[in-house]
Amino acid sequence: MVEGEIQELQHLIDNAVILEAHQDTGGQKITRLGSTVEVETDRGSKRTFVLVSTAEANSTAGKLSDQSPVGRALLGHTEGDKVEVTTPNGPASYTILAIR
Numbered sequence: 001m002v003e004g005e006i007q008e009l010q011h012l013i014d015n016a017v018i019l020e021a022h023q024d025t026g027g028q029k030i031t032r033l034g035s036t037v038e039v040e041t042d043r044g045s046k047r048t049f050v051l052v053s054t055a056e057a058n059s060t061a062g063k064l065s066d067q068s069p070v071g072r073a074l075l076g077h078t079e080g081d082k083v084e085v086t087t088p089n090g091p092a093s094y095t096i097l098a099i100r
Contacts, residue, residue: 033075036100037051038098048062077096078099081095082096
């Protein structure tokens with residue numbers, strides 16, 4: 001069992017890619033893996049997410065997988081963008097307030 005875990009970790013290391021923290025598009029930051037994104041929901045509440053890979057996801061700690069519906073919808077957007085998301089609980093919209 002331990003050998004299987006070692007192989008899995010080695011596979012992750014062998015296929016790791018280093019990403020820049022933010023990509024600049026004319027002075028605006030784009031949401032990417034590792035970005036901390038502050039959003040306002042369509043109901044007016046504010047939430048903060050850190051976009052991470054599936055292996056790092058932890059909803060109670062605010063770490064949102066890039067493969068989740070909300071995480072996937074937020075990727076590639078800039079501050080001020082409004083994104084529409086279809087979640088298991090129905091449609092939702094988020095406005096990106098800040099990207100760090």
